[in-house]
Amino acid sequence: xxxxxxxxxxxxxxxxxxxxxxxxxxxxxxxxxxxxxxxxxxxxxxxxxxxxxxxxxxxxxxxxxxxxxxxxxxxxxxxxxxxxxxxxxxxxxxxxxxxxxxxxxxxxxxxxxxxxxxxxxxxxxxxxxxxxxxxxxxxxxxxxxxxx
Numbered sequence: 403x404x405x406x407x408x409x410x411x412x413x414x415x416x417x418x419x420x421x422x423x424x425x426x427x428x429x430x431x432x433x434x435x436x437x438x439x440x441x442x443x444x445x446x447x448x449x450x451x452x453x454x455x456x457x458x459x460x461x462x463x464x465x466x467x468x469x470x471x472x473x474x475x476x477x478x479x480x481x482x483x484x485x486x487x488x489x490x491x492x493x494x495x496x497x498x499x500x501x502x503x504x505x506x507x508x509x510x511x512x513x514x515x516x517x518x519x520x521x522x523x524x525x526x527x528x529x530x531x532x533x534x535x536x537x538x539x540x541x542x543x544x545x546x547x548x549x550x
Contacts, residue, residue, distance in 0.1 A: 413532075413534060413537040416537040416538055417538075418518070421514070422515065425511055432508060434502060434504070434505075446513070448490040448516060449518075450517065450520045452516070456479070460482075483517070490509065491509055
């Protein structure tokens with residue numbers, strides 16, 4: 403039992419740490435320091451809410467609408483996820499709360515980090531004992547190819 407607990411902690415850590423570390427790197431290179439910590443937490447929370455909304459939307463579409471899961475996963479889900487994640491960024495741009503490109507990068511990555519945290523925990527709970535390599539890819543590889 404202790405081995406399984408350690409494996410679970412290692413798997414989640416490997417999937418979440420690269421996202422969190424990169425977020426802190428972005429904050430560190432921000433020479434203007436215009437993004438407040440509270441705003442950063444709001445962006446992370448926004449990403450988490452977007453992930454829950456996408457989970458609900460996915461379940462609804464796949465359950466209520468006759469949809470091919472492969473087509474849904476390939477075309478509908480990515481468009482929905484990126485749209486939900488973009489909402490906070492669009493609002494911040496509209497309210498003129500983003501002054502520099504690095505601010506947009508920090509906010510965008512914070513939203514993506516919040517989304518990734520929920521998504522990886524969901525995968526962890528639903529996948530049946532995936533290999534550690536899956537968590538390494540979830541933590542770094544997939545993130546380097548998307549807005550997260």
